Amino acid sequence: MTFKDPSHQDVMTIREMCDAYDVTPRTLRFYEAKELLMPIRQGTRRLYTRRDRARLALILRGKRFGFSLEDIRQTLDLYDRESGNVVQLQRTWILAQERLEAMRAQRAELDIAIDELQRELEASTPLLAAVAKAAE
Amino acid sequence: MTFKDPSHQDVMTIREMCDAYDVTPRTLRFYEAKELLMPIRQGTRRLYTRRDRARLALILRGKRFGFSLEDIRQTLDLYDRESGNVVQLQRTWILAQERLEAMRAQRAELDIAIDELQRELEASTPLLAAVAKAAE
DNA sequence: AGCGTGCTTGACGTTAAGGTAAGCGTAACG
């Protein structure tokens, strides 16, 4: 029968992860040291599960928005169920709430900046064209 | 006559700048070293003009979006007229164009992330409430 | 003349997020 190779049951090696997410091994080990990922070990080797992959995706996205790894680590737990005690869970919830607000604010400001830069570009386009023609 | 004090003609000291924009002197000097600002000198002291203030505002906003100072420096010139030769101007224009694209992409992703986090928060709210009640 | 206050330069420290290199283990390949 050609079922899934059971030795490969839904986990990935570090190389596969790197190729899939375009990061280096160093980065994955670093995230692990910072307790953002906790791959299982088979002997000494790391094996990344579905959960690790989900977390990595969230981490990378968080980074793209300029959040620090520490910031990210603290919100990450919200995406896992059953994490810790009630107080900790509430704290996480509040943090996430704040993060959401921050993102909304960022989005608003981004809108303005986009608008402004666009106007600036449009305004300078004819000038640029004129100068380019004059230089010919 | 109580016109504007001519000795203060629209320029600010470093302290005033710091208070107005909530940055440290070190930061302003650092930006100057990196050629993002060029305040005029009155003896050894720095005096910041209208133009410097406009640039600083742009710098700070750029930073909030996660752009590096070097990135920012390169686009900044677009907001000034009469900057350099044609080739340089074209290069700046292209850079700005790319930056605009980057910002649009960032906004799109940000929208998704906001949505996702919001859903996650909404989904976990009842759970949190239940747990909190059970712990009482 | 002395003093305090603000500003200056310069040098060194710090933090985040990795890069890079050295040395070892092991597993598969030919």
Next chain:
DNA sequence: CGTTACGCTTACCTTAACGTCAAGCACGCT
């Protein structure tokens, strides 16, 4: 059985963006 490939750890290096601290001008006041 040697070597090639991949993985592991440890340790040091790097860059950006400032912080911090020292030492020295330049005033305005008394």
